[in-house]
Amino acid sequence: MVKQKVLVTGGAGFIGSFIVDELVRDGHAVRVFDSLEPQIHGPAGKIPDYLNKSEKVEFVRGDVLDYGAFREAVKDVDVVFHEAARVGVGQSMYEVSRYVDTNTNGTANLLNILANEKHSVKKVLVAASMSSYGEGAYTCSKCGPVSPELRSEKQMSQRKWELSCSGCGSILMPVPASESKLLQPTSVYAITKATQEDLVLCVCRAYGIPAVSLRYFNVYGPRQSLSNPYTGVAAIFMSRIKNGSPPIIFEDGMQSRDFVSVHDIAAANMLAMKSGAADYGIFNVGTGRPITIMAVAEAIARIYGKSIKPTVTNNYRKGDVRHCFADISRIKSRLGFEPKVSFEDGMRELISWADKASAVDMVDKATTELKSKGLVG
Template sequence: MRALITGGAGFIGSHIADRLLAEGLAVRILDNLQLRVHPHGKPAYIPAAAEFIAGDVRDKETLRRALRGVELIFHQAAYQDYMPDFSTFLTTNAASTALLLEIIVEEGWLVRKVIVASSQAVYGEGRYRCAAHGDFQPESRDPARLAAGQWEVVCPHCGAVAEALLLDERDHHPVNAYAISKLAAELTALRLGRLYGIPTVALRYSITQGPRQSLFNSYSGICRIFCLRVLNGQPPVLYEDGWQRRDYVHIADVVEANWQVLNDPRADHRAFNVGGGCAVTVREYARVLIEAMGAKLEPVIPGDYRLGDNRHSVSDTTRLQALGWRPRRDLADILHDYLGWVRQQGDVGAYFAEADRQMRAHGVVRRVTP
């Protein structure tokens, strides 16, 4: 049996490739090796046993060639960034999903399963509860409140600070281009898959971390940024007040989630959260990381914030756990495995500095107005 992994040279896709090969499947990878993710070209960790096609998921004939003869598809290719590349988000993440299904239907190919990588981002700010006025789904936080250092989500009726609820698959409320593109991809896969009899599944990944996470992509996030600063003797810089709650999941648990839904027909035409099952504040994350690295540093909280960030994002994984999956690794495991890998990668501090400069230049990262 042959599987196609789009974006298979990337962080999640490459780990899926390793698992499929270990299970005895033939693997084909389609990846365009984006320069900002793979500045040194094809990574050495790509297994020699996997067939590799260099190409873009937005090109129909390239995608058709990659799909020919496969029964399983892991659509992991994605454009991720904080820059205002709105059309690129939609063409890469959503239109490619439509194109993939379009080719399958045109050719009349029978595929066993299509698994689409979605994201926790589709929830936007998620769902909140006001003690007086009940549940609500907020829009993006008011830029004026953020500029004043007022971080928490408040009830639109009474202005009281509201309680963040766990993210539930029944909800979605995307508020930025990346999130919109991911929800569009998800709906395309699930609705058209059901209509045309193609088994499809969407996995809404929480913040996935572990070895091979790009050191060069500014979207790679907190683990990469904090590690690089500490390795260079600099304290982690926390956005907002550092009390944001997040949900981190180990790459091995994400791979296991893909394997679970691949082999379980109960997953077909449904979306599932894939998270670590534990809320961690950014302050706590920084503390654990600094201790793990043996550094004597204190995090800095200068009043910076990133426009479009959510205040709290923690996923409810009950639906996926009902199929038999559960997260088996915690934050300590994530940091142990990531640090062991990142220390082998040489000096990459310059890439972080440039990414930070770009985000500030575009007004993505801002500072509280005195």
């Protein structure tokens, strides 16, 4: 492929930095545009040590809400990966305007630039999210496929965790969620991610700039922010297991998610950049395999060689979905994507990195904070 000049917004973050590495490996020139948010990068807003040190990488500290700075960053690039966002689902429920500002208005700025300024952008890839689905896809043995709403407060308070069919009352079976599944976002974060996708596809289509939306599932791996209390159950479990305390599990632990390694996410981004078959498309990026939260806790305990049994609280978090995992047939058939990292290998890699990282003194501050806002039942 011809060498390109590529802008990665949020390129100092967890996922963005791996995209940067892949781009450098392929010989492209990369500009990272990132505000170095204190919640992710510490109060001093330091460029992370892991950021690719190649001379092909230019770092620009800037905010997607700063139109002038963003315009300069976009000016001479061929491709844009838009990864910059605020990423806390729980936090988005009480920092509503900050999430809408960064995620929605930041994306709007990018599109204003593409619509109104001189530029050479030939492709835009946007990081979308499985969170926009809300509940995953289900099927009823009697009534067929259904796309149920979130479990009611009443149902949750009765500790009835599985979903039942609104037609006949049978317990529903989770099935892979395809891209055509109804979007039923259940958090401000999820709404902004769905909006980002809609905005990018709509405006880019209008101006004939090929755009791709990649709906990432639950991404994990080295460099994920351990000091940020919102970025993932694996990091929170790790900190507890490492310190000899049991991980705290909501519901009964049988809820499931699709945990996908950051390496597979970066690979999917490269395929989508290179392939014309991706243009104007929406693609799930996951493994297609559901893993229960209990299995995550058990795998981490196993890897640490500790015989700690998780504490099942039977508490719940408002807005949590029961099961959601990806149907990846579209990205497989159109882009030739194949997830390569097994869950066990990926967890081992995450743990060996976290053991070396300096930020291991994590606490599950997330739960404490959500509790203080009345978001845990």
